[in-house]
Amino acid sequence: MGLTQEHDLHRRRRSRNVGLGLVLAAFIALTFGLTMVKISQGSDMQGYDHTYQLSPRHSTNPSGAEAGQ
Amino acid sequence: MSDIQADIAVQGGGTGEAGFGDYVQLLKPRVMSLVVFTAMVGLLVAPVHLHPVESLAAIIFIALGGGASGALNMWWDADIDRVMRRTAKRPLPAGTIQPGEALGLGLALSGISVVMLALATNVLAGGLLAFTIFFYAVVYTIWLKRSTPQNIVIGGAAGAFPPMIGWAAATGQIGIESVLMFLLIFMWTPPHFWALALFMNDDYDKARVPMLTVTHGRRATRAHILVYTLALMPVALGAAFTTIGGPIYLAVSLVLNALFVIGAVRIWRRREDAAQADKYAVEKRFFALSLAYLFLHFMAFLVEATPWADRLAELAHWGAVTWG
Structure with missing residues (x-):
C-alpha cells in the first residue's frame, strides 16, 4: 500500500525539484543567449575579454615584412 | 498517526x-x-x-x-x-x-x-x-x-x-569613477552597521562577536559613527565632479549628506539613558536613513546616465536665467 497522504516533506521535496529544474533551464537559456550574442558580435573579435584583436586576415601588413626592411 | x-x-x-x-x-x-x-x-x-x-x-x-x-x-x-x-x-x-x-x-x-x-x-x-x-x-x-x-x-x-x-x-x-563608487559603499558601511549594533547590541554580546559596541562601549561607537559620516561626505560629493556625476547627483548628495551628518551628530550627542528611554528611536531612524542614503545616491548615478539628466539640467539653466 502506497502513501496516499501528502506531507510537508513531499511539498518541500517537490519545491526543491521544480526550483532546481527552473534554475537549470534558465542557466541553459542564458548560456545559449550569450553564445548567440558572442557569435553575432564576434567576426573581428578573438577570445572573450572584449579586447579588440585583429585577426590575420585584417593585418595591415599582409606580407609579414618588418617596417623599414 | x-x-x-x-x-x-x-x-x-x-x-x-x-x-x-x-x-x-x-x-x-x-x-x-x-x-x-x-x-x-x-x-x-x-x-x-x-x-x-x-x-x-x-x-x-x-x-x-x-x-x-x-x-x-x-x-x-x-x-x-x-x-x-x-x-x-x-x-x-x-x-x-x-x-x-x-x-x-x-x-x-x-x-x-x-x-x-x-x-x-x-x-x-x-x-x-x-x-x-x-x-x-x-x-x-x-x-x-x-x-x-x-x-x-x-x-x-x-x-x-x-x-x-x-x-x-x-x-x-x-576607473576613478568605479573607485569612488567603491569608496561610497566602503565608507557608508561602518556608520550603517554601528547604528544597527547600537540597538542590537545584546545579540552581538551573546554571540561574543567583538563589535565596537561590545569592546569599546556605546559612547565610542557614537563618536565613530560621526567620524565616519564626516569622512564619507567628501567621497560622496566628490563623485559629482566625475563623468558619472552631475548637477542632479550633486543636489541629491548635498541634501542626503546634510541629513546624514545631522543624524550622526544627534547620535553622538545622545546619552545612553535617553536612548534606552525611547528604545533607540534616533538610532533606528539613522539606520533607516542610511539605507535611503545609499539607494538614492546610486539612483542619482543612474539618472545622470539617462538623457533625462541633460533635459533637467537645461530646465534648471532656463529657470536660473528666467528668474535669476
Missing part, C-alpha cells in the same frame, strides 16, 4: 529535507538585492555599453557570486547565528540545511559565477568577483569578524566591490 507518518514528521522537523526556498535563504537574498542594484548601476553608468544579454548575464553572475559568499558565511557562522535572535531562523541554525550542503553549494556557486562572469564579460571582472568572494568568506567571515572590532570597516570592502565589478564588466578597466 502511523509509524511512517511519525517518521516523516521527525524528518521534516529538521534533518536536511529542505525546500527550494531554504536554499534561496542560504544565499542571503536581501544582500543579493543590494549587490544586484549596485552592480547594475556600475554597469549601466559605464561609458561602454554591453549587449543587453551580456549585461543580464553579468548581473546574474555577480549576484550569484554574492549569494555564494553568503552561503559560505552562513556555513562558517552557524554557531554565531544560532545564538543571535536576528539570525536564529536561518536554514543552518534551524536545521533544514546541513553544514556540508551549505559549504558545497557556496563553493560550487563561487566557481560557476566567477568562470561564467569571466566568459560572459572579461577576465578582470571575473577576477574581481573571485577576490570579493575570497575577501568576504575568508578575510571578513573567517578572520576579522571574530578577532577585531574593526571587522565591519575592513569587511565592508566586500560589499563595496559589486559596482566596481559591474564597471569592469562593461569597460574592462578600473
Whole structure:
C-alpha cells in the first residue's frame, strides 16, 4: 500500500525539484543567449575579454615584412 | 498517526529535507538585492555599453557570486547565528540545511559565477568577483569578524566591490569613477552597521562577536559613527565632479549628506539613558536613513546616465536665467 497522504516533506521535496529544474533551464537559456550574442558580435573579435584583436586576415601588413626592411 | 507518518514528521522537523526556498535563504537574498542594484548601476553608468544579454548575464553572475559568499558565511557562522535572535531562523541554525550542503553549494556557486562572469564579460571582472568572494568568506567571515572590532570597516570592502565589478564588466578597466563608487559603499558601511549594533547590541554580546559596541562601549561607537559620516561626505560629493556625476547627483548628495551628518551628530550627542528611554528611536531612524542614503545616491548615478539628466539640467539653466 502506497502513501496516499501528502506531507510537508513531499511539498518541500517537490519545491526543491521544480526550483532546481527552473534554475537549470534558465542557466541553459542564458548560456545559449550569450553564445548567440558572442557569435553575432564576434567576426573581428578573438577570445572573450572584449579586447579588440585583429585577426590575420585584417593585418595591415599582409606580407609579414618588418617596417623599414 | 502511523509509524511512517511519525517518521516523516521527525524528518521534516529538521534533518536536511529542505525546500527550494531554504536554499534561496542560504544565499542571503536581501544582500543579493543590494549587490544586484549596485552592480547594475556600475554597469549601466559605464561609458561602454554591453549587449543587453551580456549585461543580464553579468548581473546574474555577480549576484550569484554574492549569494555564494553568503552561503559560505552562513556555513562558517552557524554557531554565531544560532545564538543571535536576528539570525536564529536561518536554514543552518534551524536545521533544514546541513553544514556540508551549505559549504558545497557556496563553493560550487563561487566557481560557476566567477568562470561564467569571466566568459560572459572579461577576465578582470571575473577576477574581481573571485577576490570579493575570497575577501568576504575568508578575510571578513573567517578572520576579522571574530578577532577585531574593526571587522565591519575592513569587511565592508566586500560589499563595496559589486559596482566596481559591474564597471569592469562593461569597460574592462578600473576607473576613478568605479573607485569612488567603491569608496561610497566602503565608507557608508561602518556608520550603517554601528547604528544597527547600537540597538542590537545584546545579540552581538551573546554571540561574543567583538563589535565596537561590545569592546569599546556605546559612547565610542557614537563618536565613530560621526567620524565616519564626516569622512564619507567628501567621497560622496566628490563623485559629482566625475563623468558619472552631475548637477542632479550633486543636489541629491548635498541634501542626503546634510541629513546624514545631522543624524550622526544627534547620535553622538545622545546619552545612553535617553536612548534606552525611547528604545533607540534616533538610532533606528539613522539606520533607516542610511539605507535611503545609499539607494538614492546610486539612483542619482543612474539618472545622470539617462538623457533625462541633460533635459533637467537645461530646465534648471532656463529657470536660473528666467528668474535669476
